[in-house]
Amino acid sequence: MAAGSLFASVPRAPPVAVFQLTADFREDRDPRKVNLGVGAYRTDEGQPWVLPVVKKVEQKIANDASLNHEYLPILGLPEFRANASRIVLGDDSRAIKENRVGGVQCLGGTGGLRIGAEFLRRWYNGTNNTATPVYISSPSWENHNSVFVNAGFKDIRAYRYWDAAKRGLDLEGLLEDMERRFLFPFFDSAYQGFASGCLDRDAWAVRYFVSEGFELFCAQSFSKNFGLYNERVGNLSVVGKDADNVQRVLSQMEKIVRTIWSNPPSQGARIVATTLTCPQLFAEWKDNVKTMADRVLLMRSELRARLQALGTPGTWNHITEQIGMFSFTGLNPKQVEYMIKEKHIYLMASGRINMCGLTTKNLDYVASSIHEAVTKFQ
Amino acid sequence: MGPPDPILGVTEAFKRDTNAKKMNLGVGAYRDDNGKPYVLNSVRKAEAQIAAKKMDKEYLPIAGLAEFNKASAELALGDTNEVIKSGRYVTVQTISGTGSLRVGANFLQRFFKYSRDVYLPKPSWGNHTPIFRDAGMQLHAYRYYDPKTCGFDFAGALDDISKIPEQSVILFHACAHNPTGVDPRPEQWKELAAVVKKRNLFAFFDMAYQGFASGDINRDSWAVRHFIEQGINVVLSQSYAKNMGLYGERVGAFSVICKDVDEAKRVESQLKILIRPMYSNPPINGARIASIILTSPDLRKEWLEEVKGMADRIIDMRNQLVANLKKEGSSHNWHHITDQIGMFCYTGLKPEQVERLTKEFSIYMTKDGRISVAGVTSGNVGYLARAIHQVSK
Numbered sequence A: 001m002a003a004g005s006l007f008a009s010v011p012r013a014p015p016v017a018v019f020q021l022t023a024d025f026r027e028d029r030d031p032r033k034v035n036l037g038v039g040a041y042r043t044d045e046g047q048p049w050v051l052p053v054v055k056k057v058e059q060k061i062a063n064d065a066s067l068n069h070e071y072l073p074i075l076g077l078p079e080f081r082a083n084a085s086r087i088v089l090g091d092d093s094r095a096i097k098e099n100r101v102g103g104v105q106c107l108g109g110t111g112g113l114r115i116g117a118e119f120l121r122r123w124y125n126g127t128n129n130t131a132t133p134v135y136i137s138s139p140s141w142e143n144h145n146s147v148f149v150n151a152g153f154k155d156i157r158a159y160r161y162w163d164a165a166k167r168g169l170d171l172e173g174l175l176e177d178m179e180r181r182f183l184f185p186f187f188d189s190a191y192q193g194f195a196s197g198c199l200d201r202d203a204w205a206v207r208y209f210v211s212e213g214f215e216l217f218c219a220q221s222f223s224k225n226f227g228l229y230n231e232r233v234g235n236l237s238v239v240g241k242d243a244d245n246v247q248r249v250l251s252q253m254e255k256i257v258r259t260i261w262s263n264p265p266s267q268g269a270r271i272v273a274t275t276l277t278c279p280q281l282f283a284e285w286k287d288n289v290k291t292m293a294d295r296v297l298l299m300r301s302e303l304r305a306r307l308q309a310l311g312t313p314g315t316w317n318h319i320t321e322q323i324g325m326f327s328f329t330g331l332n333p334k335q336v337e338y339m340i341k342e343k344h345i346y347l348m349a350s351g352r353i354n355m356c357g358l359t360t361k362n363l364d365y366v367a368s369s370i371h372e373a374v375t376k377f378q
Numbered sequence B: 001m002g003p004p005d006p007i008l009g010v011t012e013a014f015k016r017d018t019n020a021k022k023m024n025l026g027v028g029a030y031r032d033d034n035g036k037p038y039v040l041n042s043v044r045k046a047e048a049q050i051a052a053k054k055m056d057k058e059y060l061p062i063a064g065l066a067e068f069n070k071a072s073a074e075l076a077l078g079d080t081n082e083v084i085k086s087g088r089y090v091t092v093q094t095i096s097g098t099g100s101l102r103v104g105a106n107f108l109q110r111f112f113k114y115s116r117d118v119y120l121p122k123p124s125w126g127n128h129t130p131i132f133r134d135a136g137m138q139l140h141a142y143r144y145y146d147p148k149t150c151g152f153d154f155a156g157a158l159d160d161i162s163k164i165p166e167q168s169v170i171l172f173h174a175c176a177h178n179p180t181g182v183d184p185r186p187e188q189w190k191e192l193a194a195v196v197k198k199r200n201l202f203a204f205f206d207m208a209y210q211g212f213a214s215g216d217i218n219r220d221s222w223a224v225r226h227f228i229e230q231g232i233n234v235v236l237s238q239s240y241a242k243n244m245g246l247y248g249e250r251v252g253a254f255s256v257i258c259k260d261v262d263e264a265k266r267v268e269s270q271l272k273i274l275i276r277p278m279y280s281n282p283p284i285n286g287a288r289i290a291s292i293i294l295t296s297p298d299l300r301k302e303w304l305e306e307v308k309g310m311a312d313r314i315i316d317m318r319n320q321l322v323a324n325l326k327k328e329g330s331s332h333n334w335h336h337i338t339d340q341i342g343m344f345c346y347t348g349l350k351p352e353q354v355e356r357l358t359k360e361f362s363i364y365m366t367k368d369g370r371i372s373v374a375g376v377t378s379g380n381v382g383y384l385a386r387a388i389h390q391v392s393k
Helices: A018-029 A052-063 A076-091 A108-123 A142-150 A169-178 A202-210 A243-257 A266-276 A279-310 A333-340 A365-375 B008-016 B043-053 B066-077 B082-086 B096-111 B128-134 B152-163 B185-196 B220-231 B261-279 B284-296 B297-328 B335-339 B352-360 B383-391
Strands: A101-106 A135-137 A156-160 A186-189 A216-221 A232-239 A327-328 A352-354 B089-097 B118-123 B138-143 B170-171 B202-207 B235-239 B250-258 B344-346 B370-373
Touching: A052 A279, A052 B043, A076 A101, A076 A202, A076 A216, A076 A232, A076 A266, A101 A243, A101 A333, A101 B370, A108 A186, A108 A216, A108 A232, A108 A243, A108 B261, A135 A142, A142 A156, A142 B261, A186 A202, A202 A216, A232 A243, A243 B128, A266 A279, A266 B250, A279 A365, A333 A365, B066 B082, B066 B089, B066 B220, B066 B235, B066 B250, B066 B284, B082 B202, B082 B261, B089 B261, B096 B128, B096 B202, B096 B235, B096 B250, B096 B261, B118 B128, B128 B138, B138 B152, B138 B185, B152 B202, B185 B220, B185 B297, B185 B335, B202 B220, B250 B261, B250 B284, B284 B297, B297 B335, B297 B383, B335 B344, B352 B383
Parallel strands: A135 A156, A186 A216, B118 B138, B118 B170, B170 B202, B202 B235
Antiparallel strands: A101 A232, A216 A232, A327 A352, B089 B250, B235 B250, B344 B370
């Protein structure tokens, strides 16, 4: 019967690299193994961490008999949207005061990116922007490309960003690639607070653009800074020239949301909204965020110190000059392969490591392994 | 400016109305006999269990919670089904029914090479059309609702379906058709399956009300199981918004019945490629609740009783509405109200009558005359009957 073989030609898609890495790590029996792959925070015991403030708020929610499981509005929980936008744009944001900011509660940062991309493809410049170029940093999170391709964009270009030689920002290249008549900024804010430990500092770039008069989108994720990974909490902030423009944009985003997920999940948004609107909980949250950021900063300085003490060839200041969960170590594919196969230390082929995978217990082993990899292979 | 959503826009208007007697018969969310949202006891118990376990918040896999996926497929097909036993299927967790339909639509757009055409019953849920359209499919319709009888246009449906180009996609509501409440009888489903098989059509089932329609989960999924038994490899969207009252938690599943395990694995890998750039991975809260309920014998039993309770109340309200209309002295035939099933009822009222109901009586429903029976209570069924009689006599 033909119906039985309709999908005979559907090829087996390769697994997403970072998840395959974790799968391989899980299968590995070596007791020394370390997972420096997927981006989730870990404690110094190598365990996931549910933020104490989140536990508190979940208890509050569980005990609140007035809450139910009714649908949220299409654009999400109003208190969540407004406060999420306030967090990234700042309490004193002129754009908020002028009522030209809108928020769309989305499924994580990915959801925010997708809704923003779908909107831009439909409405950015005329009603068909499939040919409009989209610039993504080289390198970037690999899903950025997929989001924009699946939203219908056909011309995705890279702008220079990472300078492999100096292991830092290729500012000259970036500015050259940005020489264009007009660009629409789409920010991806997945680590506010998590990078420096300070919310305001990590939002500086977005706020600067807003103060310079840009209209922009900002896809915010609360997966890392609230540790709410599997609740899928995100917000797409829209900054426009005036309230009317923002309202019309939101009305069109509503239509887009309706055919993808209809309305967003309530649990995570409730947790975030409750936390952000209560001064005590908010202070506790900031403290929890700083705890995570500080541990990462400590691992950075400890790793760098060890590599320098070992006399590992090359320079290692980039380990502490880089910021956030990840570090582009500069290890090449051969060295990465050595790390995985011989040392059972799992990292991405790009040389990217998740600093959260480091602990006081495995720092020595990781440092010495890097030292070996770099001295054995060039 | 985008126009307000026709369904959810009704609730917004209702909220603004200050009339004490106002009734919201718009959006399809269950209400108890006091007109209040109902959180199932089985859900509360499952939530308490989850809270006690103190689990972490790590990302789910792209395809979602594995225990949920398995339990969901078993609920739909029956755990002794040959498909389940052989493993020749894939089920992925989705963002409720909408998310499931969208993933399915995108999957067909990318991999179903035989046709771009999707046939929906006329009428269908308003959101079906934009979902399939946004995914890149072309929409068509087959006759379904007969306005003369407020019932199923069986002859019209068979006639249209027998003329659908081979290998087109045809969507069926598994039970409790939305918006009409009109379901085919089992003998009619058998004939529909036969013509689908004959025309080599691709069957897409949307099952948003399993258990909620008749009160019996097996009866409500009979059509899906029958098609599969006839050798038709269907795809299926499931929602737990209504039958578990998990609306805002966004719990759903998308299943593809395949030729064999290998095809299922290949299909699963491609579903993940579609999901990742949409939202990466699904929310856990609702799926955990559903999974615990479905896999704990006590909670499952309690849930089945609760879902029957909801279905029974709806049926009771239908009966009361018809009885009250008779009492009001209406001369019209209102049998369709009790013949129809599920949350919704196509009253047969015209747009002008609907408008009068809203303006004169603060009774809110969609323009097509659809009412959500869940919004009817023993306290307001009399008022509703009076109002309907006033605008239709």
